[in-house]
Amino acid sequence: MTDKKAPKNNPDIEQTSTCDTTEPSEKNKETESVSPSRRGFIKQMGGLSVASLMGTAALLTHSDDAEANTTWAEWFQGNYRLMTDEEKEQAIARLERRYTSEFGKQVTVDGTPAQEGVLFGYALNIQKCIGCRRCVKACVEENNQSRGDKQEIEWIRVLKMEKGEFTIDKMNDGYPGGYGIQVGGNAYSAAGVVLEGEHYYEPKKVPESDSFYFPIACMQCEKPPCVKVCPVRTTYREPDGIVVVDYNWCIGCRMCIGACPYWARRFNWGEPNLSSKDMNPKTHYLGNRPRMKGVVEKCTFCIQRTRKGRYPACVEVCPVGARKFGNLLDPDSEVRRVLARKRMFRLKADANTYPKFFYFID
Amino acid sequence: MKKYNISAVLIVLILAVVSSASAQEKKVVTKKAAEPQKEVICFESRLGASEVTQREIKPGLPNVKCSPKTGAVLWWGDPYEGTVPMGKMPIKADYSKGVAVVKPRSAKMALLPICGTACHNGTYPPLPKNKRPRKLTMHTDIVPDSLNLQHGRGAIWCLDCHNTKKRNKFVDNFGDEIDFNQPQKLCGKCHGPIYRDWRDGIHGKRIGQWATTGKKRWFVCTECHNPHDVQQGKRNSGFAQLAPEPAPILPKGMKNADHERHHNTDESGQENKGSKQKGH
Numbered sequence: 112m113t114d115k116k117a118p119k120n121n122p123d124i125e126q127t128s129t130c131d132t133t134e135p136s137e138k139n140k141e142t143e144s145v146s147p148s149r150r151g152f153i154k155q156m157g158g159l160s161v162a163s164l165m166g167t168a169a170l171l172t173h174s175d176d177a178e179a180n181t182t183w184a185e186w187f188q189g190n191y192r193l194m195t196d197e198e199k200e201q202a203i204a205r206l207e208r209r210y211t212s213e214f215g216k217q218v219t220v221d222g223t224p225a226q227e228g229v230l231f232g233y234a235l236n237i238q239k240c241i242g243c244r245r246c247v248k249a250c251v252e253e254n255n256q257s258r259g260d261k262q263e264i265e266w267i268r269v270l271k272m273e274k275g276e277f278t279i280d281k282m283n284d285g286y287p288g289g290y291g292i293q294v295g296g297n298a299y300s301a302a303g304v305v306l307e308g309e310h311y312y313e314p315k316k317v318p319e320s321d322s323f324y325f326p327i328a329c330m331q332c333e334k335p336p337c338v339k340v341c342p343v344r345t346t347y348r349e350p351d352g353i354v355v356v357d358y359n360w361c362i363g364c365r366m367c368i369g370a371c372p373y374w375a376r377r378f379n380w381g382e383p384n385l386s387s388k389d390m391n392p393k394t395h396y397l398g399n400r401p402r403m404k405g406v407v408e409k410c411t412f413c414i415q416r417t418r419k420g421r422y423p424a425c426v427e428v429c430p431v432g433a434r435k436f437g438n439l440l441d442p443d444s445e446v447r448r449v450l451a452r453k454r455m456f457r458l459k460a461d462a463n464t465y466p467k468f469f470y471f472i473d
Numbered sequence: 474m475k476k477y478n479i480s481a482v483l484i485v486l487i488l489a490v491v492s493s494a495s496a497q498e499k500k501v502v503t504k505k506a507a508e509p510q511k512e513v514i515c516f517e518s519r520l521g522a523s524e525v526t527q528r529e530i531k532p533g534l535p536n537v538k539c540s541p542k543t544g545a546v547l548w549w550g551d552p553y554e555g556t557v558p559m560g561k562m563p564i565k566a567d568y569s570k571g572v573a574v575v576k577p578r579s580a581k582m583a584l585l586p587i588c589g590t591a592c593h594n595g596t597y598p599p600l601p602k603n604k605r606p607r608k609l610t611m612h613t614d615i616v617p618d619s620l621n622l623q624h625g626r627g628a629i630w631c632l633d634c635h636n637t638k639k640r641n642k643f644v645d646n647f648g649d650e651i652d653f654n655q656p657q658k659l660c661g662k663c664h665g666p667i668y669r670d671w672r673d674g675i676h677g678k679r680i681g682q683w684a685t686t687g688k689k690r691w692f693v694c695t696e697c698h699n700p701h702d703v704q705q706g707k708r709n710s711g712f713a714q715l716a717p718e719p720a721p722i723l724p725k726g727m728k729n730a731d732h733e734r735h736h737n738t739d740e741s742g743q744e745n746k747g748s749k750q751k752g753h
Contacts, residue, residue, distance in 0.1 A: 216533045244718035245545060252538050252548040263722045310721060311730035316714035392533060420682045421552075428547055430518045430697065431712055432678035443570070443685045445674035452675065473670075 178212070181205045191357040191396065192347055202359075203396055210394070210401060214387045221395040223418040225351035231412050231467065232352075232439035232446040233423075234455070235326060238472045239433035242317045242324030244269050246425035246434065250328075253413060253424035254399040255391055257383035264377045266410040267328040267425060270308025274321055328425075329354065329375035329410035330458065330466030337367035337376065346407070352439075352467055353412050355397035363405035372462045376409045412436070439467065515539035515546045518678065518697045519713060523576050525554070543716045552680040555580075556690050560655070572688040574681075577654045578695065585641045585653065593640035600637055606630040616701060623704035634659055634700070660694045 188194070188202050203220045210218035247267045250256075256264040308325055318324065335354050338346055345360035346367055368376045382404045394400040395415035402408050413423035417436075426434040437444030446469070449455070455471035513527040515537060525537050530550050538548035556574035579585050592598075609631070613620060622630070636644040636651075643651035643659040651658045661668035670676035671694075678697065681689040694700070703711050723730060 241712065241715070242717060243545075243715055244720075245540070245547060247721075248540055248718045249547045260722060265721055268721070309730070309733045311723065311733065313717070313720045315716065317717045318710075318714065320708070417683065420684060420687060422680060422683045424548060426683075427549060427552065427678075427680040429678060430545070430715070432676065432692070432697065435675065436683050438684070441685055444683075448673050449675050452670075452673075 178209065181209050185359055188359060190343075190345060190360045192344075199396075206396070206400060210392075213401075214390045214392070216387060216390070216392055218390070218392045218394060220400055221393070221398075221415055221418070223395070225349050225353075226418070228438075228440055230352045230439040231331065231417060232437060232444075232450075232469065233331070233412065233467060234435040234446050234449040234469045234471055236431075236433040236435075236453075236473065237323065237325065237470045239431045240269075240324045240326060241431055242269055242271055242312070242322070243430060245428045245430060246326060249424040249428035250410070252389075253391055253416070254411075255385055255389075255394065255401050256377075256408070257379060257381075257385060257402075258389065259384045261384055262379070262381045264379070264383075264408070266375070266377065266408070267326055268310060268374065270310065270325040270327065271312040271319075271322050272308050272325050274323055327373055327375070327458070328468075329371075329412075330373050330464065330468040331410075331412060333465035333467065334463060336370040336372065336462075336464060340366040340370040342366060349397070349414075351418075353397075353414055353417075354409075355411055355414065356407060356409065357397065358400070358402050358406045358408070361406040363407065365407060367407055372459050372464065373466075376407050378407050379404050513539060515544050517546050518692060519699070520715070521699065522696045523578070523581075540718055542719055545715075545718075549680060552690050553688065557654075559691060570686045571682075571684070574688065574690050575654060575693055576690065576696070578656075578693075579653050582653070589639045589641035593638075601632065604630060604632070621702075623702045623706060624700060626704070654693070656694045656700070660700075 184201075184205055189198065191199065191202070194202065199222055203222050206220045207218060210220070247265050247269060250266050251258060251264075254266065256266065258264075312322075331352055331354050333348075333352070335346075335348060338344075338348055338354060341347075342364060343360055343362055345358075345362075346354060346356045348354050363378070365378055368378060379402055383402055385401055390401065391399060393415055395411075395418065398411045398414035413421075413425075416423060422436055423434075426436045435445045435449055437446040439446060441447060449471055450469060453471040453473065455469045457466045457469055460466075514524050515527060517523045517525060525546060527539060528536055530536050534550050536550045536554055537546045538550075539545065540547050553574055556576050559573040559575050606627075609616075609620060625633075632644070634643055636642040639650060641653065643653065643656070645651050645658065646662055657668065657671065667676050677694075678692040679689040680692075681687060698711050699713060702713070705711075705713060708714070720730075
């Protein structure tokens with residue numbers, strides 16, 4: 112804060128100093144030290160009572176163990192985006208302790224920030240996808256979602272869609288079947304593709320002859336509607352383009368679920384069911400660390416892997432190689448080569464969300 | 474001011490009790506039962522190609538996680554396990570900056586080291602005089618699909634790909650050898666545009682690091698496609714049908730998924746047809 116002592120009549124410096132987030136608090140401190148205001152007094156008293164009560168509460172519930180202390184500290188931690196590096200380190204160390212004791216094995220929580228010059232992009236060959244759902248299951252293996260009959264959470268959904276045809280005999284066909292959104296044909300009969308998929312298809316073998324398959328997950332939009340609506344700003348876009356959620360700051364209002372045009376977000380209605388054996392111990396604070404009841408989660412392009420250089424789990428598992436991932440700012444990357452050479456589209460481009468998830472065909 | 478303080482104290486007290494109570498609830502006792510180790514073998518991309526035996530790299534970190542339903546590998550702990558350098562990249566160009574490794578196929582084929590010298594040594598058995606296809610009488614156990622070759626629509630036969638004089642190698646357009654671990658050189662003879670896409674990472678599959686300069690394991694052609702059955706008969710598709718992973722569980726209270734059935738499937742499809750006829 113060297114510009115603090117600058118003369119007030121310099122508008123440039125004044126402007127930059129107000130942009131700095133640490134400035135207001137320092138100003139407050141200064142005024143408080145001169146003349147203690149009512150607000151300052153209350154603040155101090157509040158802090159005092161909190162400190163004393165923490166001790167009392169610990170005594171009252173006989174829980175002087177690490178778990179209780181961690182819970183306390185988590186209650187009072189800030190939004191991850193606004194934490195200082197030191198606070199982040201503390202929060203991460205706390206979580207590592209908690210998860211390690213909870214799951215009975217060494218769990219690491221990573222806080223690797225975004226790399227300079229990287230903007231993640233994803234391309235999916237819609238013509239190749241055979242609907243085998245291996246990506247869905249690989250995602251679950253990697254990202255510590257809740258599993259089991261009580262609460263199953265999957266970030267990717269694969270829709271089976273019927274192959275549309277614009278044939279002359281369909282144009283004059285009778286009445287609609289009552290399913291789907293009409294995109295062709297006449298007022299009574301839908302010709303062409305209907306944008307209504309089957310989630311629960313279960314044939315013996317895929318692909319079926321009359322269908323194609325449409326995997327949908329978070330599109331990591333450049334203008335994410337979910338970020339716009341979040342009342343506590345716990346979901347935000349990282350510099351490398353990944354939209355993340357700070358689960359500790361999430362209040363579970365589910366506004367983002369309503370705002371997302373891609374049905375990409377999931378809510379933990381109950382306590383997540385994750386066994387120690389299934390748990391993936393390599394986690395990231397903003398990614399696959401175990402979630403709690405009442406928070407929203409979604410695809411993060413496997414932030415714990417991609418920030419360390421590894422492909423996302425769904426890219427690796429795809430048996431037909433339909434999924435491509437890379438750096439959009441690198442002209443030699445696989446995604447850029449796809450965009451340069453293939454015909455592509457973005458889902459619901461008219462929603463003006465600018466997804467970084469591209470569908471392409473050969 | 475006292476009022477404020479008292480209310481603050483009350484709120485904090487309530488919070489404290491609630492949170493510590495929930496913290497105690499969450500405690501999960503995890504027991505490690507000593508189970509007898511069973512060997513699990515999973516397949517990587519397609520059934521019949523590369524396979525992996527499940528083991529632990531480090532305590533708690535398996536080399537692969539497999540699907541309990543289909544036996545397919547779902548997750549790699551170490552993407553480079555059992556791989557060797559690809560050797561010369563297919564073509565030297567500006568995109569071959571990274572490190573490429575492949576999983577050798579030769580390790581799986583027991584007869585490969587000797588078949589080129591012991592039996593098919595170039596003079597015996599007598600070399601065929603013409604390219605007219607004839608029925609394979611031996612080795613039907615090694616290549617069961619070869620009796621009904623589904624590749625090239627009758628235009629090609631065995632020795633267009635397999636080396637006549639050295640049976641443990643493939644053959645290129647000039648009669649030179651191609652290694653069994655580099656089928657892309659063979660397939661690229663005919664499938665040029667796909668070979669180009671594969672080289673650039675658009676076609677096919679790679680695992681490892683996403684960066685252009687990173688280390689990647691490339692999957693070669695035969696790891697995903699069965700070269701003797703690429704046509705798949707009527708399906709006319711390069712990729713065999715396989716069993717899908719289980720569907721997501723239905724939402725609470727929902728008995729079945731009939732609500733989402735399409736026009737052309739099952740009962741609802743028949744109903745639609747009926748209504749159509751009535752309408753006209």
